[in-house]
Amino acid sequence: MKHIINISRRDFCKAGALFGGGLVLGFHVDETHAAPGQYTEAPTVFAPNAFIRIGSDDTVTIIVNKSEMGQGVYTSLPMLIAEELEVDWRKIRIEAAPVDAAYNHTQWGVQGTGGSTSIRSCWDQFRQAGAAARLMLEKAAAVAWNVAPDTCRAENGFVTDTANNKRLSFGELAAGAARLEAPRDPPLKKSHEFKVLGKSRKRLDTPDKTNGRAIFGIDIMLPGLLTAVVARPPVFGGAVKSFDEAAAKKIAGVKAVVRIERGIAVVADHFWAASRGRQALQVSWDEGPLAGLDSVEQKKQYGQLAEQPGLIAAQRGDVASALAGAAKKVEAVYDVPYLAHAPMEPLNCVADVRPDSCEIWVGTQLQTYDRDAAAGLTGLPKEKVQLHTTYLGGGFGRRAVGDSHFVKEAVQISQAVKAPVKVIWTREDDIQGGYYRPAAYNKLIAGLDDKGAPLALRHTVVSQSIAKGTPFEGGMIKDGIDNTAVEGVADSPYEIPHLLVDYHMAPAGVPVLWWRSVGHSYTAFVKEGFMDELAVTAGQDPYDYRRKLLTAHPRLLGVLDLAAEKAGWGKAASKGISQGIAVHESFGSFIAQVAEVTVAKSGRIRVHRVVCAIDCGQVVNPDTIEAQMESAVAFGLTAALYGRITFKNGRVEQSNFHDYPLLRLPEMPRVEVHIMKSTAPPGGVGEPGVPPVAPAVANAVHAATGLRLRTLPMDPAALQAAGLKG
């Protein structure tokens, strides 16, 4: 099932010249399930850099260093290369990159996928890789025909000499091209010359995702593979006091019970035996300092913290004086709960630790950290650890963890039992396993002038830091402030003369993590919900009110106007539908959404349509942008209407999809996506559609009922508590 190609030392040097060096290895997860001997690929003849290999059979293999987790990088990144390479798209095949410095994120210095940065960080790199390869192929043709290179043009997988009516395929030219030096800084097309970028292209991974052949981490099968489930402490920060393995070992198929750093692993022939073994296992836990954690109490503590001055994240003018002199004051508290990512594929990892090697198969977003963690545990040099990135059955940030815990568990168990091991998390393990979007408490006070315009805003944020105690702390926390906790509000685009945003880092304990759109996932809810309150207080239309405060932000204004226009802002009420609007910038993109809702007497919110306008700069694959906006609406609605992780007696109260529900198909609104034409550099697409969803819905609910919901999720109980007349 694996096929490893070592690229020659020559090619490696050339790749090094372009991309800073490193061993270039290709790993191919063969979706056809062919045995290694049956798998055929013509010899690689031309590997001009770490991202492209061209075979004598014209096959063009593109090595993608970003994890495919649904966002479409296995299609959009090859499109960047295809634009410059002039390749025949049908000849392209995709390989997941091995772990190597050549594949590091251009800004992070390690290999990883996240922050909606794939297109942004590869925009120049991948196009340059394609352009360099094309120039070498054209030059090889010129040498072959003994003509000037500028008469040779690559197009659709061939190089043609227009003057002499000759042509050779990329495969035929590959050997000659391999003898040439790669050009540095090849010139790139201007955007008006694009033929590939900006036009919808079908995803390359779709066929294998409709016939069961796409291989996710959980699908990896190896000879002698054992399966493990891990009993982890029922309270975060807890530890094993003692355990009795006797009953577990009596379960047929259970091979071993081993203590690892994070708990007790039950290892068996198959999942079911491991799972039954874990049920039988007797563990006594030291529950640690969070044994009494209670979400109701925690909210009170956060509320008390919010009464104290926090660390100042943003300040201009003099908020205190301005508030004192304001014509009207508006005060509000917004709060949001912890949330689990709940990717459909539960976490898992396969590790095979041998005395002199370690091989790992995993759907991960942070390859370098995971590889290095395995090297650290095994004592092996990093180059002896091979990590294969599979398809990810959803990521949303959950598969990017600085502590590599789900990889380390598998490595430790494989070390202990001296066999290849697949660790599978059950859904309960996933929902209760932490690494949540942090709960956040927000206290706001605004002062309006006599015309209703905001004069001053004080916004206090209380939340745990997702960076504290992680390898990212140095880069993400500055002067005690975790930038992600206040992103979107500390840099609020609204023209408010006096602003103070302060932050309290809530006590650590519950493992928290980036969750699709990170801090923006709640700051947009607070910022846009409160802005609506100010508009209502001022007696002004929420759309017009925002327009007046965004005059210095043409891209935000652009999407706001586009969404309002396409939604027919203000015209839906006659049909018994209520509209809400929200606009937010995140990850380099600008998005406005209009949500259309009705609210039943029971308090059930029904979202009928979401009109989404996005300006994400230059567009790579428009259909993928549409798909990501549809996806963001569903993801955002799940958080807006259902999502809630709560604690009682230190334990997570939810466990599976019956009590941590996700949006289902009947509740999916019609999503209409409008993409702004732009020549600006590309922005992110995977995350920025999420933040505006909850506030657009909350604002529509206010329009429908007159009730302002400031706490997520907006479930029927919340509406009833707010005073909904049944």
Add this chain to the structure above:
Amino acid sequence: MISLNINSRNYQVEVEDDTPLLWVIREHIQLTGTKFGCGIGECGACTVHIDGEAVSSCQVTAKESAGKKITTIEGLAENDALKNAWIEDDVPQCGYCHSGQIMQAAVLLAKNPQPSDGDIDEAMGANLCRCGTYQRIRRAVHRASDLMGQGGKS
């Protein structure tokens, strides 16, 4: 020893009586297209056909499935109208749930070749998709229905 008929092939497996069919399909038969999502019949990722009905394979034991006609995603025809519609509408994102989605939709169309939006809601409401591909699922089920009406297979 349990005898299972999966995708028109017979398999003999030896497993504990309470072993869910899902894990036998995945681990013993090694047909990994059928996915584990929740283990409690809430998500539909493990949907297979048993005697023509869409069933969460985590909710039936292998023993209960003995002697019945079981079909997994790998057993659907290569040029199945649903698969073609799924490709045409580029439905999957991460793709993990789509074996189950397609298997659920196949039973819907077999029983109701021209489903309304309401019919689709009712049948497909059983299957979760965290990527939120629902709008395209709805579109692709209609497309598959049209393809079948034009002589495509499902």
